């Protein structure tokens with residue numbers, strides 16, 4: 001049984017049911033090419049089978065290592081960028097206490113991140129904290145050559161070796177990288193780090209259910225088997241029936257493509273739970289890198305309500321009418337806090353005294369949805385009962401599959417990212433990287 005529900009009734013005053021159902025033949029065809037691995041980018045479809053294929057040996061190795069690292073670490077640093085970072089952060093943040101970094105004597109290491117930017121001050125401040133705390137780290141890079149994590153790892157490798165000595169440092173570093181290629185694999189072999197492999201046929205942004213996501217999630221104290229179980233459950237639902245009326249992936253892919261065709265070119269993911277902030281960031285990367293190419297693609301944006309109703313809410317209600325919303329609606333909170341009653345009632349809140357805060361949030365959600373529909377913003381809704389490992393596993397697989405399907409409907413390869421190279425080429429030329437001499441000369445002339 002799966003938990004996630006998809007509802008698009010609040011888009012039907014913008015696009016017709018008939019136009020959505022017209023996607024069924026191509027959806028059937030695209031599912032076949034995904035499952036038979038015959039479509040565009042078919043050498044990067046390994047993620048489809050991850051929920052079924054996770055080996056007992058790998059899971060046990062991950063769990064054992066996670067226990068060992070948890071015992072000796074107050075902090076666990078995850079070094080990586082893009083798909084080698086956002087999946088882990090999305091899940092860990094969704095499951096964590098909101099103030100985990102401030103919790104005294106928490107029984108799990110605080111997971112923090114590096115290599116996702118090139119800020120000198122960020123790294124300085126990180127080193128200052130790591131001077132005072134026991135820590136270990138994973139360095140995650142499929143290619144092993146990405147500049148941001150490579151710079152961060154060089155700095156943290158020096159730090160950890162100085163802090164603990166080389167032999168102990170080696171026991172505190174885990175490398176997650178490609179099977180054969182790449183500098184990181186060579187370094188890990190030479191230094192004898194514990195290593196996990198990113199399968200060749202799984203691209204970064206589809207890698208959260210590999211050790212890329214699973215190790216940090218396990219070190220943070222969460223159940224990776226339950227996460228995989230959620231993904232497996234929704235996988236079998238997806239495989240059993242492709243029809244738009246029964247399959248939430250088919251429905252989501254069809255509706256968002258039809259909205260896009262009707263001029264709604266920006267999709268805003270909306271959540272009402274701050275713990276889902278990085279889930280939205282993960283989704284933005286997944287959809288942005290997968291669909292945004294060949295001058296096409298829905299622009300993925302994100303907001304957190306009700307916070308952003310006091311900023312972006314104005315634009316969404318009244319600005320350019322090229323947007324639609326996809327709301328992640330959580331039915332039940334983990335805890336209950338009620339609005340207290342006040343004798344003086346100066347703030348005039350006694351009309352909701354005794355009401356659970358989540359109920360206030362739900363009414364805010366309903367009121368906002370209606371206001372935005374009235375303002376010309378179609379509303380898609382994904383409902384989940386709770387935020388836990390199983391449901392997050394479902395959500396991950398749901399969005400991955402819908403992204404692949406949507407990309408095929410759009411007729412792009414959802415598994416490459418050629419556009420990411422342009423900034424790298426310029427940066428290497430500006431930094432004077434060997435091999436980029438011609439580009440260096442050209443770019444220096446251009447910026448004179």
Ligand code: PA5
Pocket residue numbers: 081082083084140141142143144145146149203204205206289417
């Ligand atoms: O989704 C992707 O493929 C990218 O976002 C990569 O994950 C990102 O560029 C990091 O690459 P790598 O893991 O090779 O360091």
